[in-house]
Amino acid sequence: xxxxxxxxxxxxxxxSSTPAAVxxxxxxxxxxxxxxxxxxxxxxxxxxxxxxxxxxxxxxPSSFSAPSFPSAASGSFSSFxxxxxxxxxxxxxxxxxxxxxxxxxxxxxxxxxxxxDADLSGPFIFLMAFGxxxxxxxxxxxxxxxxxxxxASLFLYVVFNMLAGRNGNLDLYRCLSLVGYCMLPMVIFSxxxxxxxxxxxxxxxxxxxxxxxxTRICTRLLVELASCGEEHRGLIAYACxxxxxxxxxxxxx
Amino acid sequence: xxxxxxxxxxxxxxxxxxxRGSWGQVQSLCKISSYFSNLQYYFQVNNKYVxxxxxxxxxxxxxxxxxxxxxEPVGGRLSYxxxxxxxxxxxxxxxxxxxxxxxxxxxxxxGLLGKFSPEALSLQFTRGLAGWFLQVMMLKGLSxxxxxxxxxxxxxxxxxxxxxxxxxxxxxxxxxxxxSYYFILLWLCFxxxxxLVNTMKRVLFAEMRVYSNHSNRHHYIxxxxxxxxxxxxxxxxxxxx
Numbered sequence: 277x278x279x280x281x282x283x284x285x286x287x288x289x290x291x292s293s294t295p296a297a298v299x300x301x302x303x304x305x306x307x308x309x310x311x312x313x314x315x316x317x318x319x320x321x322x323x324x325x326x327x328x329x330x331x332x333x334x335x336x337p338s339s340f341s342a343p344s345f346p347s348a349a350s351g352s353f354s355s356f357x358x359x360x361x362x363x364x365x366x367x368x369x370x371x372x373x374x375x376x377x378x379x380x381x382x383x384x385x386x387x388x389x390x391x392x393d394a395d396l397s398g399p400f401i402f403l404m405a406f407g408x409x410x411x412x413x414x415x416x417x418x419x420x421x422x423x424x425x426x427x428a429s430l431f432l433y434v435v436f437n438m439l440a441g442r443n444g445n446l447d448l449y450r451c452l453s454l455v456g457y458c459m460l461p462m463v464i465f466s467x468x469x470x471x472x473x474x475x476x477x478x479x480x481x482x483x484x485x486x487x488x489x490x491t492r493i494c495t496r497l498l499v500e501l502a503s504c505g506e507e508h509r510g511l512i513a514y515a516c517x518x519x520x521x522x523x524x525x526x527x528x529x
Numbered sequence: 530x531x532x533x534x535x536x537x538x539x540x541x542x543x544x545x546x547x548x549r550g551s552w553g554q555v556q557s558l559c560k561i562s563s564y565f566s567n568l569q570y571y572f573q574v575n576n577k578y579v580x581x582x583x584x585x586x587x588x589x590x591x592x593x594x595x596x597x598x599x600x601e602p603v604g605g606r607l608s609y610x611x612x613x614x615x616x617x618x619x620x621x622x623x624x625x626x627x628x629x630x631x632x633x634x635x636x637x638x639x640g641l642l643g644k645f646s647p648e649a650l651s652l653q654f655t656r657g658l659a660g661w662f663l664q665v666m667m668l669k670g671l672s673x674x675x676x677x678x679x680x681x682x683x684x685x686x687x688x689x690x691x692x693x694x695x696x697x698x699x700x701x702x703x704x705x706x707x708x709s710y711y712f713i714l715l716w717l718c719f720x721x722x723x724x725l726v727n728t729m730k731r732v733l734f735a736e737m738r739v740y741s742n743h744s745n746r747h748h749y750i751x752x753x754x755x756x757x758x759x760x761x762x763x764x765x766x767x768x769x770x
Contacts, residue, residue, distance in 0.1 A: 420647045431629075438572035439622070510576050511622065518629050525633065526647070529640030 366397075373398040380460045383489045388500040391457065394449050399425075399456020402463050409466040410526065417526055424526075428519040429455040435515045436498060439508045446502035454501070455519065458494040461486045462520060466527045474528070483524045490520040571621035571683060573611040581616050582623055586694050587717070589724045596727045617731075621683065624690020631657055631693045631765075634700040638768045641704070653768070657693070660765045664689035667757060668729065671750050675733050688728055692758070695721050696765055703766075710766075718762045722755035729754060 363370060372390070376398055379387050403425060407418040429452040436451070437444035465486040472479050495513040499505035505512060585592055599615045600607045612620040635653045639645040665685050672680045695717035703710040730751065 417647070424647075435622070435625070438569065439574070441569060441573070507575065511574065511579065514626060518626070518633060521633050522636070525636045525640065525645070525650075529636075529645035 367395065368397045369395070373401070376457055377460065380457055380493055383461075383492060386493055386496040386500075388497055391454065391497055391501060394453030396449075396453055396456065399453060399459065402456060402459045406459065406463045406466055409463065409470065413466070413470055415526075420526070421523075424522065425452070425455060425459070428522065432498070432512075432515055432519060436502065436505065436512060439511055440502070440504040443504045444502065446498070450501065451498075454494060454497050458490050458497070458516075458520075459523070461489040461493075462523050462527065465524065469527050479528055483528055487517065487520045487524050491517040494520070567681075567683065568621070570611055571619065571687060573613050574620050574622045575613055578612050578616065578620070579623060582612075582620070583694060585616065586623075586691050586724055587698060587720060589720055589727065597731050617728075619684050619687035621687050621690070624687055624693060627693035627697055628657060628661070628690060630697040631700065634697055634704070635768050637704060638700060642769075657765060660761055661686075661689055661693070664692060664761060668725075668754070671754065672729070672733055675747070675750065677733050680732055684732065688725065688732075691724065692721055692761065692765075696762060699762075699766055700768070714762060714766055718759045721762070722758045725758065726751045726755050 359365075372393075372395070375390050379390050403421055407421050410417045410421075429448065432455060433446060433448050433451040436446050440446070465482060468482065469479055472482065491513060494516040495509065498512055498516070499509055594616070596617055598617045599610045601610050602608075609615070609618055612618040632650065632654050635657075636645060636650050639649050639653075665682075668685045668689060669680070669682065672678075672685070699710065699714045699717050702713045733747075
């Protein structure tokens with residue numbers, strides 16, 4: 277279906293007599309700011325052949341050599357200003373990521389309601405930051421971090437669901453999201469460890485503190501967000517502790 | 530003519546093999562699903578069970594009770610009680626956690642030696658898995674040779690994995706004080722031997738009604754199980770690579 281596009285027609289000052297109305301450039305605002313231009317109403321457009329941007333429609337007049345705009349607008353081309361912003365379309369809710377991040381920064385009080393819906397963009401940012409700080413320390417660990425996070429969340433998923441029994445309803449997406457978010461203390465640890473001498477008691481003490489922080493938050497979130505975790509709290513806490521101890525190995529050595 | 534008969538015979542045999550093969554696949558699928566539906570049994574644990582089990586593995590001499598698993602009638606058949614109710618029942622939580630603890634502690638050891646790298650850790654992981662597999666094969670093979678073909682494989686996997694708890698303790702003491710390592714390792718090998726012999730005695734004799742004649746063969750097999758722990762522990766505890 278041909279949609280009329282009300283942009284001002286471009287009149288080429290060439291020898292061509294017919295004014296080729298070629299909107300070869302998409303306008304952000306179709307509002308006509310040029311005074312002499314009146315966007316022709318669709319019903320009265322007679323002499324000006326507009327381009328119709330349909331999929332599969334061949335560009336009608338070939339008298340222009342402008343780069344033909346890819347007609348991949350899929351029909352909603354006219355509602356360009358009504359398209360959602362990119363981040364929203366990708367599902368990245370920055371405000372929620374920020375809220376979740378600040379909720380993890382407080383090791384004493386954990387608010388599980390924010391983490392109700394899982395998302396993977398926060399963990400992605402944290403893992404990239406972790407890899408970046410490791411890179412600053414001279415270790416190229418991006419692939420290893422990715423692999424280990426996957427295996428660790430799979431491990432936690434299996435252990436939690438097996439312990440919880442028939443009513444275990446932790447799913448892998450949420451598990452991965454929680455493990456990734458609780459990686460924040462490890463990211464801070466790897467940042468701080470850049471300034472601390474590596475062979476000393478200080479770094480081990482710091483490792484203990486940060487690993488316990490991660491473990492505490494991860495256990496709290498796992499137990500409160502998925503059912504039937506309460507009576508196995510200690511067992512799940514030990515599993516989380518093992519996971520974050522593994523990542524602290526990467527930072528320390 | 531004879532070659533044609535032979536061909537016919539072989540094709541019939543082949544057809545029978547094929548049919549049996551597909552049924553064997555179905556059978557093995559049923560077995561796998563029965564393993565996984567049964568897997569839940571091995572994770573019914575709680576804190577008290579884990580603590581008692583660790584005490585049992587590391588100090589089996591102090592166990593005043595008996596070593597047999599308690600059974601209860603469930604739906605007309607006799608089945609064993611879950612680990613929550615029975616300290617002697619095998620579980621899979623303790624072996625898995627002990628294995629991961631062993632890997633992490635070996636990572637710490639490598640790091641303190643200055644030779645940590647993620648590849649070395651993966652290599653140690655593979656070595657640990659190989660050791661576990663060897664232990665399981667040995668136990669399963671020995672129970673086959675004694676005629677007990679029905680010992681569930683997950684039980685044997687659990688018994689084989691308990692070795693990692695002792696190994697983890699040994700590596701931890703090595704990290705703390707270097708010279709205590711060999712004594713602790715010998716002690717833990719001995720403990721593990723006692724634990725395994727006591728457990729396997731119950732497993733191997735579970736199906737047999739006759740307890741009276743413990744033949745020489747049985748004694749040799751138990752001695753073999755006890756002695757085989759030592760090289761296994763020394764190999765897995767040797768973290769130098």
